Amino acid sequence: MRVGQGYDAHRLVEGRRLILGGVEIPYHLGLLGHSDADVLCHAVGDALLGAIGAGDLGTHFPDTDQEYKNISSLVLLERIMELVEARGLHPVNVDATVVAQRPRLAPYIPRMAENLAAVLGLPQDAVNVKATTTEGMGFAGREEGIAAYAVVLLAPGPAEWEPEDTGF
Ligand code: MG
Numbered sequence: 666m667r668v669g670q671g672y673d674a675h676r677l678v679e680g681r682r683l684i685l686g687g688v689e690i691p692y693h694l695g696l697l698g699h700s701d702a703d704v705l706c707h708a709v710g711d712a713l714l715g716a717i718g719a720g721d722l723g724t725h726f727p728d729t730d731q732e733y734k735n736i737s738s739l740v741l742l743e744r745i746m747e748l749v750e751a752r753g754l755h756p757v758n759v760d761a762t763v764v765a766q767r768p769r770l771a772p773y774i775p776r777m778a779e780n781l782a783a784v785l786g787l788p789q790d791a792v793n794v795k796a797t798t799t800e801g802m803g804f805a806g807r808e809e810g811i812a813a814y815a816v817v818l819l820a821p822g823p824a825e826w827e828p829e830d831t832g833f
Contacts, residue, residue, distance in 0.1 A: 667754060667819040669716025673707035674804070674812040685763060685770065685811070686777025686794060687739040692768045696811060699728035699735075705763055705794070706738035708813035709781060712759070713745045716819045717752050742784045755824040758791040761815035764805045770796040786824035 677683075681695025686705040696702035710722050719725070726733045726741055733741070749755065759781060763770060774794050782792040799806040 666757070666821075667716040667718075669712040669714065669817050669819070671708040671711030671713075671715060671815045671817075672812070673704045673711065673722075674810050675702045675704050675707075676810045677808060683768075684738075685773065685813075687737065687780035688773045688776045690768060690770070690773050694808075700726070700733050700738050700741065701735060703738035704811050704813040705761060705777060705815070706742055706781075708815035709759060709761060709785075709817065710738070710742050710745050712815040712817040713742075713749055713756070713819075716817055717749055717754060719748055739780060739784055742781075746784060746786070749819065750823075753821055754819040755822060756785045756787055756791070757818040757820045758793070759785060759787065759815060759817045760793045760795075761813060762795045762797060764797055764799060764812040764814070766798045766801065766806050766808045 675696040675698050677694040678697045679694060681697055683690045683692045683695040684701045684703045696704060707722055714721055774796060778789065778792045778794045782789050804810050805812055
């Protein structure tokens with residue numbers, strides 16, 4: 666078994682879409698970044714890369730590469746999954762936390778978990794997404810940005826669940 670953890674944070678700005686776990690959330694601010702700046706996917710991606718000892722997201726998908734400009738981070742996760750599978754491993758479960766003062770994320774969490782489960786080839790109950798505020802403290806509390814944490818567990822062998830053809 667292998668375990669990995671990931672952390673990411675992006676700045677909230679005007680004129681960008683807010684995408685978390687591949688779900689577009691209606692809000693007047695969005696996350697700034699080279700890709701779609703989906704912090705949740707980035708934290709999960711870094712956790713996967715950590716678990717296989719393959720560095721981090723920035724090394725694999727540099728923000729100087731035009732190929733990744735505004736790319737859906739679910740596509741980045743698909744590519745990372747190829748690396749995981751190439752090592753003869755598959756995810757067992759994922760647990761993640763999004764840290765945001767606003768907007769309220771609860772209504773969107775089931776769809777985020779669904780997207781992650783589809784890309785990672787996991788059953789729904791093996792992907793847990795949580796959201797928390799920081800009660801106004803720190804950069805997330807001041808609504809300057811959104812952060813995400815994730816841990817994943819990998820086990821040897823092929824996935825027990827077939828990854829869906831997500832079409833991301
Ligand atoms: Mg990022």
